[in-house]
Amino acid sequence: MREVSSANKDLQISIILIGSVARSTHGSQSDLDLLVISDRSALVARHPDQLHVQVLTTQQFTERLRAGDDFAAWCVRFGVPIVTTKPWLDIVNSAEATIWPDWHRKVRHAARRLILAAALLETGDIAAAREEMLYAVSHTARAILLRARVFPLSRPEIVSQLRESNHDRLAKILEDLSYQEETTRSTLNRYFLYVKRLLVFIDRPAYREFVQLRQKHLMAKKSHSSNLGSP
Amino acid sequence: MAKSKKDRLKEANAHLARAREQWDGATVDSWPPEEPADCVTKCFYSYENALVAAATGLGTAWTKKHYEKADLAKRLFEQNKLKTDISRRLVKLNELRKDVSYGEPGDELSQINLEDLVSQLERFLDEVGELVASLEEE
Numbered sequence: 083m084r085e086v087s088s089a090n091k092d093l094q095i096s097i098i099l100i101g102s103v104a105r106s107t108h109g110s111q112s113d114l115d116l117l118v119i120s121d122r123s124a125l126v127a128r129h130p131d132q133l134h135v136q137v138l139t140t141q142q143f144t145e146r147l148r149a150g151d152d153f154a155a156w157c158v159r160f161g162v163p164i165v166t167t168k169p170w171l172d173i174v175n176s177a178e179a180t181i182w183p184d185w186h187r188k189v190r191h192a193a194r195r196l197i198l199a200a201a202l203l204e205t206g207d208i209a210a211a212r213e214e215m216l217y218a219v220s221h222t223a224r225a226i227l228l229r230a231r232v233f234p235l236s237r238p239e240i241v242s243q244l245r246e247s248n249h250d251r252l253a254k255i256l257e258d259l260s261y262q263e264e265t266t267r268s269t270l271n272r273y274f275l276y277v278k279r280l281l282v283f284i285d286r287p288a289y290r291e292f293v294q295l296r297q298k299h300l301m302a303k304k305s306h307s308s309n310l311g312s313p
Numbered sequence: 314m315a316k317s318k319k320d321r322l323k324e325a326n327a328h329l330a331r332a333r334e335q336w337d338g339a340t341v342d343s344w345p346p347e348e349p350a351d352c353v354t355k356c357f358y359s360y361e362n363a364l365v366a367a368a369t370g371l372g373t374a375w376t377k378k379h380y381e382k383a384d385l386a387k388r389l390f391e392q393n394k395l396k397t398d399i400s401r402r403l404v405k406l407n408e409l410r411k412d413v414s415y416g417e418p419g420d421e422l423s424q425i426n427l428e429d430l431v432s433q434l435e436r437f438l439d440e441v442g443e444l445v446a447s448l449e450e451e
Contacts, residue, residue, distance in 0.1 A: 153415040205334040210358040217414045299346050306344045
């Protein structure tokens with residue numbers, strides 16, 4: 083914190099504890115997540131350990147709230163301020179802070195991570211595919227809960243929230259991916275199919291739109307690659 | 314039981330092949346219309362696989378934790394086993410990847426030159442390829 087403050091002396095900086103540590107539900111493998119908010123872009127050094135710092139300006143953060151971003155909405159609801167300045171207080175007391183997140187965005191996020199997980203699985207990198215699958219499942223869980231007007235808490239709590247909403251299978255998948263050491267390729271394939279079906283079920287247009295956009299991009303890339311190959 | 318040199322090199326080549334396949338994917342993501350989030354994520358895993366290939370070939374122990382792999386990269390560079398120190402790149406790519414994991418890609422991601430990113434990675438893959446080949450010749 084001292085490092086952040088001294089590197090940005092002329093800025094009004096707020097530092098907010100977020101993630102499972104803020105909810106006191108963290109485990110030994112959990113990252114320590116911090117949000118740094120300032121009136122202008124702040125300089126924050128990167129750390130090669132379990133500390134993850136997200137840096138945003140007040141304007142960027144407010145735009146996210148306005149757009150229905152659940153991460154920003156989570157921070158204003160459950161973030162624990164460590165250093166508070168006026169810009170953060172203004173955000174927390176703003177009309178934007180009360181906006182309910184747009185769950186359709188989470189469907190698109192989940193679809194992106196799901197397709198990435200499948201691509202990594204194709205390379206045989208089970209560990210990487212597993213990590214991306216965890217993100218995909220986590221986004222899917224958030225979409226489902228937000229759609230049911232339940233605000234998703236931290237990942238360990240989301241497992242219980244899913245069970246309470248009768249999504250036992252998704253809860254089990256999230257639990258397995260979060261806490262089991264290993265997952266086999268066939269298990270990841272099964273998870274992929276299940277999550278894909280779930281996304282299509284809850285929001286077919288958003289899922290289809292995302293996949294179609296990816297296909298369109300792929301076609302454009304094919305034309306790019308043939309241009310590269312031409313003499 | 315310690316693995317034989319033959320087994321170590323076989324495993325190193327498998328990791329390197331995986332790294333090259335992920336680089337292939339990242340290269341396509343770097344073409345317009347760019348997919349920065351996917352490109353950065355694939356580059357990150359490709360770097361890690363290449364690093365593991367080098368460590369495995371050299372018989373150096375490694376762990377699954379991302380930040381410990383950054384330490385390993387620094388150590389192999391300081392021991393002159395690798396010519397390039399990729400520890401900072403690993404840390405940066407991991408952070409960018411995590412930023413994206415929350416949902417929306419951050420501003421920093423849009424400022425990254427993806428072509429440079431995949432070119433740098435390609436050079437590192439070549440470096441590790443040469444290292445593994447030289448270990449096979451020993």
